[in-house]
Amino acid sequence: LAKTTQPISMDSYEGQEVNITCSHNNIATNDYITWYQQFPSQGPRFIIQGYKTKVTNEVASLFIPADRKSSTLSLPRVSLSDTAVYYCLVGPSNTNAGKSTFGDGTTLTVKP
Amino acid sequence: GAVVSQHPSWVICKSGTSVKIECRSLDFQATTMFWYRQFPKQSLMLMATSNEGSKATYEQGVEKDKFLINHASLTLSTLTVTSAHPEDSSFYICSAVLVGLGLTYEQYFGPGTRLTVT
Numbered sequence: 001l002a003k004t005t006q007p008i009s010m011d012s013y014e015g016q017e018v019n020i021t022c023s024h025n026n027i028a029t030n031d032y033i034t035w036y037q038q039f040p041s042q043g044p045r046f047i048i049q050g051y052k053t054k055v056t057n058e059v060a061s062l063f064i065p066a067d068r069k070s071s072t073l074s075l076p077r078v079s080l081s082d083t084a085v086y087y088c089l090v091g092p093s094n095t096n097a098g099k100s101t102f103g104d105g106t107t108l109t110v111k112p
Numbered sequence: 113g114a115v116v117s118q119h120p121s122w123v124i125c126k127s128g129t130s131v132k133i134e135c136r137s138l139d140f141q142a143t144t145m146f147w148y149r150q151f152p153k154q155s156l157m158l159m160a161t162s163n164e165g166s167k168a169t170y171e172q173g174v175e176k177d178k179f180l181i182n183h184a185s186l187t188l189s190t191l192t193v194t195s196a197h198p199e200d201s202s203f204y205i206c207s208a209v210l211v212g213l214g215l216t217y218e219q220y221f222g223p224g225t226r227l228t229v230t
Contacts, residue, residue: 034218034219036221041203041224041226042223042224043116043118043205043206043207043221043222043223043224044156044205044207044221045221046218046219046220046221049216049218087155087156092217093216093217094217099146099158099161101158102148102155102156102157102158103155104155105155
């Protein structure tokens with residue numbers, strides 16, 4: 001299972017765009033990249049998943065370069081409620097998806 | 113979207129007793145569910161994989177006789193912490209895999225169960 005590396009923490013201000021990068025040098029051919037958000041005392045919440053290039057949904061964008069050794073989660077115009085821990089997971093998109101290893105995550109603090 | 117529930121949301125028990133935690137996928141069927149444990153200020157640690165109709169697969173270092181897992185149906189998995197001790201106090205989170213259109217596999221997490229053993 002690919003190991004991921006993320007910044008431990010990031011600070012931002014309301015209304016700014018936030019980009020969180022995750023390194024996954026040992027990503028396998030059949031691995032997908034998934035990002036989760038977790039608030040204290042809650043389960044992680046699915047944000048976005050991608051395999052290559054760019055994926056966008058109503059809350060975020062995910063940028064994956066051609067070599068797939070890293071990925072960047074982009075949160076447009078963050079608000080105070082986006083303060084949370086963000087996890088990048090790399091693993092197979094099959095029934096073993098849950099065996100992907102959670103890294104330490106990035107604690108994002110949004111300030112007014 | 114897909115919803116996974118857990119019951120109870122929090123529980124306090126005395127040392128030596130057993131506690132059962134339920135994980136349900138409310139609007140989809142899940143042949144595979146996962147159980148995680150999370151200590152304060154730490155990341156999630158996978159404990160075991162729960163497969164409907166078969167025995168659970170435990171991660172290295174997790175005692176299968178202490179953490180009993182039963183996946184009796186496609187929407188329910190249970191984790192029983194037997195003979196609980198204070199060091200078992202933690203936040204237990206389950207997840208279920210949803211197979212979407214185009215065979216995408218998305219993992220949805222429950223809200224977690226806070227276990228405190230006194």
